[in-house]
Amino acid sequence: MRLVVIGGVAAGLSAASRARKLDPALEIIVLEKTPHISYGACGLPYFIEGQVKTLDQLRVYDVAFFARERNIHVRVNAEVRSIAHQRREVLLSNGERVPYDKLVIATGAKREAARRGETMFAIDTWSDAERLGAFLRDAKPKTAAILGAGYIGLEMAEALRAQGLQVTVFQRANYVLKRRDKWLTQIVAEHLKRCRVDLRLNETLEDSTRYDMLIAAYGLKPNVRLASEAAIEIGRTGAIRANDRMETNLHGVYAAGDCAETTHLVTGRPAWFPLGTTANKMGRVAGANAAGARERMPGIVGTSIVRVCGLGIGMTGLSPEDASKEGMDPVAVEIEALEKARYFRGRVTRVQLVVNRRSGQVIGGVVVGEDGVAGRTNVLATAVTSRMLLDDFVNLDLAYSPPFSRSWDPLLIAAQQLLKLLH
Amino acid sequence: MRLVVIGGVAAGLSAASRARKLDPALEIIVLEKTPHISYGACGLPYFIEGQVKTLDQLRVYDVAFFARERNIHVRVNAEVRSIAHQRREVLLSNGERVPYDKLVIATGAKREAARRGETMFAIDTWSDAERLGAFLRDAKPKTAAILGAGYIGLEMAEALRAQGLQVTVFQRANYVLKRRDKWLTQIVAEHLKRCRVDLRLNETLEDSTRYDMLIAAYGLKPNVRLASEAAIEIGRTGAIRANDRMETNLHGVYAAGDCAETTHLVTGRPAWFPLGTTANKMGRVAGANAAGARERMPGIVGTSIVRVCGLGIGMTGLSPEDASKEGMDPVAVEIEALEKARYFRGRVTRVQLVVNRRSGQVIGGVVVGEDGVAGRTNVLATAVTSRMLLDDFVNLDLAYSPPFSRSWDPLLIAAQQLLKLLH
Numbered sequence: 001m002r003l004v005v006i007g008g009v010a011a012g013l014s015a016a017s018r019a020r021k022l023d024p025a026l027e028i029i030v031l032e033k034t035p036h037i038s039y040g041a042c043g044l045p046y047f048i049e050g051q052v053k054t055l056d057q058l059r060v061y062d063v064a065f066f067a068r069e070r071n072i073h074v075r076v077n078a079e080v081r082s083i084a085h086q087r088r089e090v091l092l093s094n095g096e097r098v099p100y101d102k103l104v105i106a107t108g109a110k111r112e113a114a115r116r117g118e119t120m121f122a123i124d125t126w127s128d129a130e131r132l133g134a135f136l137r138d139a140k141p142k143t144a145a146i147l148g149a150g151y152i153g154l155e156m157a158e159a160l161r162a163q164g165l166q167v168t169v170f171q172r173a174n175y176v177l178k179r180r181d182k183w184l185t186q187i188v189a190e191h192l193k194r195c196r197v198d199l200r201l202n203e204t205l206e207d208s209t210r211y212d213m214l215i216a217a218y219g220l221k222p223n224v225r226l227a228s229e230a231a232i233e234i235g236r237t238g239a240i241r242a243n244d245r246m247e248t249n250l251h252g253v254y255a256a257g258d259c260a261e262t263t264h265l266v267t268g269r270p271a272w273f274p275l276g277t278t279a280n281k282m283g284r285v286a287g288a289n290a291a292g293a294r295e296r297m298p299g300i301v302g303t304s305i306v307r308v309c310g311l312g313i314g315m316t317g318l319s320p321e322d323a324s325k326e327g328m329d330p331v332a333v334e335i336e337a338l339e340k341a342r343y344f345r346g347r348v349t350r351v352q353l354v355v356n357r358r359s360g361q362v363i364g365g366v367v368v369g370e371d372g373v374a375g376r377t378n379v380l381a382t383a384v385t386s387r388m389l390l391d392d393f394v395n396l397d398l399a400y401s402p403p404f405s406r407s408w409d410p411l412l413i414a415a416q417q418l419l420k421l422l423h
Numbered sequence: 424m425r426l427v428v429i430g431g432v433a434a435g436l437s438a439a440s441r442a443r444k445l446d447p448a449l450e451i452i453v454l455e456k457t458p459h460i461s462y463g464a465c466g467l468p469y470f471i472e473g474q475v476k477t478l479d480q481l482r483v484y485d486v487a488f489f490a491r492e493r494n495i496h497v498r499v500n501a502e503v504r505s506i507a508h509q510r511r512e513v514l515l516s517n518g519e520r521v522p523y524d525k526l527v528i529a530t531g532a533k534r535e536a537a538r539r540g541e542t543m544f545a546i547d548t549w550s551d552a553e554r555l556g557a558f559l560r561d562a563k564p565k566t567a568a569i570l571g572a573g574y575i576g577l578e579m580a581e582a583l584r585a586q587g588l589q590v591t592v593f594q595r596a597n598y599v600l601k602r603r604d605k606w607l608t609q610i611v612a613e614h615l616k617r618c619r620v621d622l623r624l625n626e627t628l629e630d631s632t633r634y635d636m637l638i639a640a641y642g643l644k645p646n647v648r649l650a651s652e653a654a655i656e657i658g659r660t661g662a663i664r665a666n667d668r669m670e671t672n673l674h675g676v677y678a679a680g681d682c683a684e685t686t687h688l689v690t691g692r693p694a695w696f697p698l699g700t701t702a703n704k705m706g707r708v709a710g711a712n713a714a715g716a717r718e719r720m721p722g723i724v725g726t727s728i729v730r731v732c733g734l735g736i737g738m739t740g741l742s743p744e745d746a747s748k749e750g751m752d753p754v755a756v757e758i759e760a761l762e763k764a765r766y767f768r769g770r771v772t773r774v775q776l777v778v779n780r781r782s783g784q785v786i787g788g789v790v791v792g793e794d795g796v797a798g799r800t801n802v803l804a805t806a807v808t809s810r811m812l813l814d815d816f817v818n819l820d821l822a823y824s825p826p827f828s829r830s831w832d833p834l835l836i837a838a839q840q841l842l843k844l845l846h
Contacts, residue, residue: 010830043764043825052766151824265820276830277823298818305822314822341466343475374827375798379805381820386809395721397688397804399728399737400700401574402466404797407433407699 001026003290004090004098006080006226007106008032009041010276011257013061014283015104016072019291026291028072029098031090033079036126037063042276044129045152048136049159055129083230085250102252102290105232105240106283107223109258109274111216120214123156132215136163141212144168145205148218149176154188154308156215157197161309165212168198170205172218177306181319183334183352184366188308195309220274222259235261237272244296246286254290256282263299265385266317266363267326273300302364303381305374314377317364317384320354329357330364333418337410339372341402347371353380353414357422360389365414376411394419424449426713427513427521429503429649430529431455432464433699434680436484437706438527439495442714449714451495452521454513456502459549460486465699467552468575471559472582478552506653508673525675525713528655528663529706530646532681532697534639543637546579555638559586564635567591568628571641572599577611577731579638580620584732588635591621593628595641600729604742606757606775607789611731618732643697645682658684660695667719669709677713679705686722688808689740689786690749696723725787726804728797737800740787740807743777752780753787756841760833762795764825770794776803776837780845783812788837799834817842 003019005012008030016030030037036059043058052058066072079093089099111122119141121132135141144160146153149171160167169192175185176199185201192199208214222239224232233249235241240255242248244263248255257279264271278300288295303316323330332354340346349369356363365380367373383393394415400407408416426442428435431453439453453460459482466481475481489495502516512522534545542564544555558564567583569576572594583590592615598608599622608624615622631637645662647655656672658664663678665671667686671678680702687694701723711718726739746753755777763769772792779786788803790796806816817838823830831839 040764040825040830042823042830043766046766046825057766275823277821280830281818298815300820303820303822305824305827307824307826312827314827316820316822341463343466343469343480372798374822375795375801377822378798378819378832379801381822382802382805382811383809385815385819386806386811388805388809392721392808395704396801396808397723397726397739398700399726399739399797399800399804400465400698401728401730402463402469403730404728404735404737407463407465407703409801 001101002099003028003102003104004100005030005104005106006090007108007257008037008074008076009039009108010279011283011286012104012106013038014280015106015254015256015287015290016066017070018284018287020070020072022288022293023291030066030072030074031078031080031092031098032074032076034125034127035076037074037076039126041124044123045155045159047129048123048132048156049162055126080226083226085230085253103254104286104290105227105248105253105255105259106257107226107259109220110223112219112221119212120216122216123152135213139212141165143211144213144215145170145208145211146215146217147205148216149199150178150217151304151306153215153217154306156217157192158307158309161195161197168200168211170200170203172202172204174202177313177315179315179319179366180321181352181366184313184315184319184368187350187368188313191308191311197309222272222274224259227255227259235270237261237270239272241270244298245289245294246282246297247289254286256286262297265299265301271300271302273302275304301381301384303377305377310370311368312370312373313366313368314373315366316377316381317362318354319364323354323356323363328363330354331357331418331421333414333421335410335414335417337413338406339369339410340405344403346406349373349376349410351376351410351414353411353418355390355418355422360391361387362390362393372405376409379411390415390418390422424524425522426451426525426527427523428453428527428529429513430531430680431460431497431499432462432531433702434706434709435527435529436461437703438529438677438679438710438713439489440493441707441710443493443495445711445716446714453489453495453497454501454503454515454521455497455499457548457550458499460497460499462549464547467546468578468582470552471546471555471579472585478549503649506649508653508676526677527709527713528650528671528676528678528682529680530649530682532643533646535642535644542635543639545639546575558636562635564588566634567636567638568593568631568634569638569640570628571639572622573601573640574727574729576638576640577729579640580615581730581732584618584620591623591634593623593626595625595627597625600736600738602738602742602789603744604775604789607736607738607742607791610773610791611736614731614734620732645695645697647682650678650682658693660684660693662695664693667721668712668717669705669720670712677709679709685720688722688724694723694725696725698727724804724807726800728800733793734791735793735796736789736791737796738789739800739804740785741777742787746777746779746786751786753777754780754841754844756837756844758833758837758840760836761829762792762833763827763829767826769829772796772799772833774799774833774837776834776841778813778841778845783814784810785813785816795828802834813838813841813845
């Protein structure tokens with residue numbers, strides 16, 4: 001019995017490792033088209049920023065580790081050209097055929113725009129980071145335009161500011177961080193201004209020659225060419241459609257990671273969230289099921305966190321505007337509160353809390369601040385996942401001691417305010 | 424219509440303020456027996472430690488504020504001697520009678536042991552802190568014995584170490600922090616050893632003359648004398664029994680704060696948790712209902728957090744041993760994991776996760792570490808409150824980005840390990 005995995009980063013290696021745990025006898029081959037496997041792609045902007053000193057710091061394991069410790073055969077520079085499911089084999093670019101019994105597709109995402117010129121850079125892969133790092137070192141650019149104000153765009157704004165560049169961010173939409181939300185957009189816009197990053201909303205770059213370099217941080221798409229050519233169903237999000245066992249419409253063929261859809265637990269509908277956490281979870285489930293177990297990936301609630309010039313921004317669930325688009329009746333409140341006492345240098349934390357008026361359930365929220373952002377975002381994510389009522393959320397028994405928090409946590413203050421609006 | 428509140432710190436002033444919000448016409452009188460109101464008692468150990476420079480930093484509002492901004496008449500040095508409910512009045516020590524229509528009892532807790540000598544100190548009130556601060560300054564003690572290894576005892580161990588004292592902690596029980604748990608006790612014992620605090624478990628102080636000073640950090644009891652003499656029902660925990668509206672067995676008489684019981688949401692039984700967060704919540708509900716609204720205090724899950732010589736320790740729900748005592752079938756796992764990548768100076772976080780095998784629900788947990796402890800504890804508290812199944816907990820969509828966390832959060836790693844034990 002042989003499992004073939006296409007893709008050797010987060011989802012692919014999670015799948016392979018999980019399959020090995022559950023079935024010591026399975027033959028497992030991972031095919032990675034680049035020379036690099038098993039690295040923390042989310043850390044690439046911090047290599048550019050300087051916090052990560054060498055790309056090797058981002059590597060988790062190497063090929064030898066997988067062979068020795070997990071009996072997994074990882075092949076680098078092994079590009080799959082096509083999948084022939086009827087013959088149960090994949091065809092490599094070099095003409096080689098690799099048969100499989102089970103297949104996991106973890107082909108990730110790609111940016112249409114990337115590498116359209118010598119001074120345009122992406123920061124999605126190891127090679128992207130190498131190339132950009134070398135350019136910064138050798139060409140010493142002074143100005144950069146970043147195209148796109150999603151996570152990567154804003155992380156790169158911080159990274160390039162840290163390298164001393166003048167940075168302009170062009171965002172075609174009127175919101176940032178993929179969240180239709182005026183409140184959040186304004187906070188980010190004001191913060192970027194303070195950090196002397198020039199954010200241009202509703203604008204596309206007209207004259208690219210005005211900047212020494214460009215960062216392509218828009219237009220990320222699931223990489224589904226192989227799947228689609230093999231008659232694997234693509235969902236409405238543009239990513240591979242899979243059930244909650246991460247199996248595609250082809251029996252024995254699984255999809256995981258940035259190329260695949262999962263379910264949004266608030267809307268109940270398919271969603272595409274190309275994030276490392278989701279990729280790892282999907283990979284784990286795909287690998288388990290490919291190895292004969294029965295595991296489920298229930299879905300996600302759209303949680304993410306990003307640091308933008310020192311400011312933490314965490315979000316989960318739906319924004320009021322997104323909830324309205326889903327036909328819900330959202331009510332939201334935004335508050336500011338100290339997250340610790342002043343004598344413990346407590347800073348202002350801002351919280352947006354969103355409930356669905358009809359159900360009374362907490363359906364989303366945003367936390368912005370310098371400290372405690374991940375924890376509060378995760379409390380919101382847990383409440384959203386468990387469909388907690390605002391009436392229960394407002395009474396949450398949260399941890400308090402002066403070095404850590406306040407007697408009324410900002411989350412609870414937001415909930416109290418929101419209750420007033422509802423009653 | 425007049426509301427009288429006995430007690431002018433957390434619960435009492437929460438009750439008074441909430442009642443005022445809901446009923447602008449109510450006459451509200453708060454009777455506080457000491458000269459000090461509205462201060463953060465949880466911050467007192469940090470005054471001794473030095474982080475809080477003057478006690479005034481712990482004061483939230485003063486008497487004039489309550490008069491001016493909230494039309495609440497706060498009387499200090501006004502000790503209630505008895506409650507005469509049939510006549511609807513309280514009798515003060517000076518002989519004065521104060522009539523009421525509604526009454527909130529927020530008499531707090533007290534330590535039987537405190538002030539049994541010139542070198543024995545408590546740290547429960549403003550005056551305690553003044554007296555101890557003056558002693559440290561004037562007598563320059565070199566050695567201290569702390570009696571009790573609960574929150575206050577261990578916070579005071581840190582505070583006195585910071586002041587350069589040699590500290591010995593005597594704990595009659597074989598566990599610390601009021602949590603019957605060997606794993607946690609061992610972590611705390613080892614950490615205290617590293618911080619050169621001498622923890623003596625299963626030991627009581629024999630010869631108090633061997634130490635320059637003693638801290639009474641044991642034997643805290645709900646202060647229920649007034650209530651009990653007025654035929655108000657006392658629960659099995661020793662605290663005032665109240666329903667979920669915080670009303671006692673006497674109609675129109677409410678209890679809130681460290682003198683009152685609430686419900687433990689995991690066991691479903693009355694519980695006494697003398698903590699600031701719980702006191703504030705109870706006070707808010709008591710005040711609302713006293714003002715004619717109908718609000719509920721559903722209960723608590725026993726969440727707390729404490730800093731012990733720089734180490735954060737958060738806990739919620741039941742320990743395995745406490746769950747067994749409740750007739751549950753607990754299964755627990757303890758793990759260690761980095762809470763961030765090494766290149767972001769991630770430190771080891773330890774997590775204990777407890778589920779009830781019969782229901783599959785998450786019923787408790789402990790988080791220990793230097794960073795992110797409050798947030799992870801609060802995720803656990805939220806999961807425990809919502810009776811989340813481990814099967815759902817393990818799939819929680821938690822926030823990840825390298826400056827904040829890891830792709831597999833320590834909470835999820837613990838959940839994965841625990842799932843293996845269950846299946």
